[in-house]
Amino acid sequence: MSDAVIIRAEGRVPLTSLAEHIGALRANARALAQRPVAGILDTLDAYGKALVESPETQRLDGVAFLSAWLRRGNLEKALALAIGELARLDGFTPSGQAFLAAKPRGLVAMWMAANVATLPVFSLVPALLTKNAVLMKVGGDSDGMQALLRVLAQQPGTPSGAELCACMLVAAFDHRDRELTRQMSSAADAKVAWGGAEAVAEIRALPQAPHCVNIAFGPKYSLGVISRDRLAAADLGGTVRAFVRDIAAFDQRACSAPHTIFVERSSEVSLQDVGKAFAAELATLPAKTALDAYTTVQILNTRARWSLDPRRDLFASTGSADWTVCLDEELALKEAVQSRTIFLTAVDSLEQVVPLIHPSIQTIGIAFADVERARRFADLACAAGAVRCVRPGLMNAHESPWDGRMLAADLVRWVTLKP
């Protein structure tokens, strides 16, 4: 297949075979394993600061959040949650009568979804902190990826950003290229797949080493809930604003973006009022610069479906497919249309939503005035399958655990010593 390239900090080079790069990647990762994890944390902290200062990267969608996420304190906390004692990433530490260490799995092959420009970094960082080599296939904006790598390669430290870059190979090629795909899978000690159901299933089914572990971040659906008391609260505008930030980020293509928001009926604020508030807030966003034909058709179909049906209503941008707010009373999760399309559904009680929740539900944006009720709802929702219940505005804030798992924990082998 044509146009297969390796994306390096310094530019793109043609890619014909991955196999020839694997030995060097593994050797570089072995060298990285000799560095203390504290050094890697420092380098990544500096990287985060540089991302928002570099003209190349500061305008990438989601880079401000990525920068904050890369702060040493944040990564340290996440790593401690996944691994426990960080020193175990550097060698054996006492554990009762024995010693424990967390060793890298080796070579981690990653298939990235193209929906979120900064997603590769969120996936790379846990692999680097656990001192693995990475073979990554990206699916989207390779210009953005190159800029992200260039800024990393410029970071000084021990290890330097260049040393970290040497532990990874980022490639872009057609997903139908069977040979490159086979090479990636065969070489892997762990496979990480982000994407839709079909892509994830295909990657899982590829030939692989017997010890290789599969880690899938498959398709997920996210939603929101607004309680009656929150509707009556003085800061409803703030709640709506925060939800609209969640809707606008990554054009609603992230698995954490809300599509349906259930609104508890209130005698004080009608669903129409809430719809108008969302419409007003969505109208303040900058117009979208481009949209594919398929999503446009989905938006137009949804608008018509809601317009023609007397039981439904909608607010929508005039003359363009910019944003759409659909109102109804059907207790159901609506199919994700994406690209600033939100379904607001009135319910008598938010507890009615719980039976709709299943293991493919990822994040629930919860807007409750009563914190205790929020906790009770989250208990029920998470028991039913959801994995995150967070305040509006935080739905797309990547964190560990994600999709119910801690990637860093999945990327180590626990080894024991009893001398």
Add this chain to the structure above:
Amino acid sequence: MSSAVDPGIDALIAGELYARPQADKERELLAVLRPLCLRVAQGCPEWARFLERAGSDVAGWTRLDDIPALPVSMFKEFELRAVPREEIQRELNSSATTGDRPSRIFVDRTTANLQTRALAAVLKERLGARRRPYLVLDCAESAAAGDVLSARGAAIRGLASFARETSYALKRSPAGDGDLELDHAALESFFAEHAGAPVLLFGFTFMVWTRVLLKLRGAGLRFDASQGVLLHSGGWKKLQEQAVDRATFARAAHETLALLPAQVVDFYGMVEQVGTVFLDCEVGHKHAPAFADVLIRRPGTLARCDAGEVGLIEVISVLPHSYPGQAIMTEDQGELLGVDDCPCGRRGTHFRFTKRVERVAVRGCGDTFAQMRGAR
């Protein structure tokens, strides 16, 4: 609801079809579309609601762009009718893929009459007024009479008004699997009588290719339709998957039916707007007749494309009186080739169909489409 036809519509069908400059044409179309859409909205509350929720004031339409276009798939999901059921003369159904519902188009006498006259006018402009021997590259059952008619049947019957006599080139396979095969006897008989005559051949593109052209070529058969015209429509996606382009199709038509490329005429049309067809001109550009138009819109902004741009195809027609099919947003993409400047001399918009809108390859980990569909 009255089914009276605005004299302006009669004039558009009866007059010069491709002579008006685009600006004049749009003005004339709007003049008849405003009252027509108001009448249809009065009879079809769903459409009235659609217009209202789009914030559209019919009286205020000043450009064709102002008409809110109804997405074509809504005819599958809603029973959109602007006249009482007893006034419906025929229901037209689109072909539906497995698990999909067909479009349901409710045609009253007025609309049926306009469809027939409009189609005849377009064909007359392209083929001349003389009725021709008509060979349908399909089976007779596809056009069987009844209250419900498929898209194939509607097209076959629509062209029949242009025929002197009608024959069918295909028949059902004796295997009983619903497949079609060449009716050699019918073909031999048709060409025994009409070889070298100005015949009219019509079929759906994929069927013409797989069941006629390839079979004739495979059998080493050749018939003389050298003075005829082969009209065909639809189905390019399957052919593109088999790497069959227009030139390949035309070459096979030449080898098997002695037709020159200019005699192989593709047209764009849909069951939701029967009678409104956009025929290829002599240079292969599709044209909108006086009673219809095509808007190519940019995805996202929905602004009209400039020449050379590819966008979503919206079709406008003044023929539908019994359902809200005056402005339909298709799920097809086309390239706007120009306005008032086709080398063939016809005025107005000229365009080419490019492809169906396809699902974008990568929608990411937030794309639960397959799961939601699977759960149904």
